[in-house]
Amino acid sequence: MNLYQFSDNRCLRILLANFITNIGNGLHILTVGKILYDFTGQTLSFGFVYIIEALMSITLQIYAGFLVDNYKAKNVLVFSDLLRGITVILCCLGCIYFDHVFLFIIIITFVINIAKPFYRSASFVIITKILDDEEEINKFNGFQSSFIQAGQIIGIALVGVLMLFISPYTILIINGASFSLSAICLITVKVNDNLNKYTYSNCSLKNLVPDWVNLFKQLLKNKQLLTLVVVATGDYLFVNFFNLSLAPLVSERLNNESLWLSVLDMSFAISSILPGVLWPIISKRDVNYLVLICLFFNTLSFIVLSFARAKIIILFMSFMIGGATAASNILLYTKIQFLSEQNMRGKIASMRNLLFSLLTVSLIPLVTQTQSISLSKGFVLCGIIVFIYLIIYIVAVKKNIVRF
Template sequence: MPWIVFSEFSINVARGLFTLALGMMLYQATDSLWSFAFVYASEFFIGLFVQGYAGTCVDKHGAKKVLLGAALVNVLILCVPIILGAQGNAQLIMFVAFALNMIRPFLRAAIFALIPMLGSDDKLEKINAYTSMALQCGQIIGMALASILLEFASSFWVLFTVFSGYTCAFVFYVLTVWVIKSNQVKMDKEKPNPGSWKEVGTYLQGDKNRIFTFVFPSIDYASLALFNLLLAPAVKHNFNDLARWLSFIDGAFALGAIIGGVVASKIKLNDKNRFEVSLLLMLVCALIFVGYAFDASGWIILPVTFVYGVLITVSTVSWIAAQQRCTKPEIKGRLASVRYISNASFSAVAAFLISYFNDFSFYTASVAAAGLMVMCFILAVLLKTDNYQGIFLRSKSSA
């Protein structure tokens, strides 16, 4: 199993712990979704201004150097509050959160570019599936640690655990780069011509299926943003604010995502099947929100959430592999930036829109979220063309 899987596990334990601890603090302090939506908004604006530069750095300096540099900076950022002994300083912790968000685009672009170097073309789904499972398992453990540490330990141990997760991730990233270098993969050599943004535009406009491949999957991430956004208020309004239901629902999704990762590692969807899975997950996600709106039993919400977890993992893993296959080596960093900017944009717009409706009532927000998913489903069906079967584009063969 590639070392990058262990690095993604470690860093997502830390992220799950840090995000849940910070999110709980903000929601309890404001009793509003706006603070939670602000997390998506901050990632959107940071991604908008930094992600493009991150992709350029990957193309110019190489994915390996950017990955190790960004991972090391993360560790140094988390050293600051620990050394200063200011773990309880909310302003400093917020600064740390924003600083980590500033670095994350560099990590994402580098990882997207590195994964094809870890195996042959037919193993992309398997590597991405393992990475996705590591992400979900890491987040589950991170959230579990958050609930334990927030109740029984001080803020120092919360931050120290986050620091440890990022440090372990850095070590595994080093091992990942070492394996790539030791294998002497020819495609890993630095390119003398790193490409340009003009070349990215020309490449994407050369075939509408390329734009479709990089933009359409953003709907998956928007649905996930809404699922996370409405989870806490759903527990409050529909489940008597019982924390165990937060764990049940989140656990059902995570279990489904892990099973989905196993499925995705065993199969290779063609373009038509991948599109159909995305359509199906939109409807399943809408069913969850309809259940929230009409106060459906938790024993109905749980299996639907499980199915949603399976579908979104299978869909995202398959789309990521397709994107990596149609990426030209000299602009792979910039194309990764296009992907993440699109994902962040869709997620931020969806989060702000539903937060606005939540100001009227949770029922209104749930109905609006379900309606948004149905609208995306209808638009996707209407905009589908007969020649989208050319999604699997291989830059190697066209070079």
């Protein structure tokens, strides 16, 4: 499948913007962690970044979706990228010329995580304002998934190389430039919105609660959409389970060889790209069948990892989890977009992200605590959680709640 098969070339610019901004995301997380570690001398600094992100995501998701539904998704995307880009560059210059490193890094982390919920909700919405054909949207989401993964892989790979030649602060300036370049790409995308609809008064907080109440009423009537939103939280959650398990897995099963940490992570990332590349083949299959297969393979993979010792099996299971989560995410993402009404898509995206954040905060401590007792039991617990998602979807299909 060729990228130029899209009926609208604006899709290419959005994909390019996604690719560039995710290079920035890949650069950001490792570089900030390294700066904080150098400054504090504690590995807890890496966890600090994730904790801040989860807490801020829960806090801001409610308004992010509301804003995107009542204002222009494109403007939200552009402003989010510009805010991140300018803040990162200015704070890095502050780190270089002033002796307040920790303060500036806190500001960077704070601003980036303020922008992220708004960016995610707007990304979910903007393509539906350009394309109205489900097959085209499906194709776009497949490519977008691949571009996001490829961008993050390149960003993470670049960090190690760049740190050999330049300081972490200079890398973060490049990170800021990537966000700004993404904003420029998005500025060139023309979106035909109804200008009369979008006013600042629509985004007033007094309309926030009624908007969300209306959404919940709609979801209670549309059980298919509600089920898909709930099940779609699993794909992000399973990725977190895998990432949490990497370090103890390498330590206990692979002789603590750091090379295997990169090998397994790269295997997962490459397999996450493949569903987008192979989408012409995948899209010919029944959606329910594919989602069920993906959930089954994820369940199987975590259970097998609970007892696997052979390197080739561990590598294959990592590959399988990456591909299955990516394929399921693309399928569910598109169906949710297509089934959602135009004026509620931003809140739908925020609701999915909010549910994911709440599940992360509640389940991750349970998984990590279980892993600290026994890695095998930790993997079994992950498998059980994925299996619950599988049962939910099977019941929904059997009762004809989910039907395509």
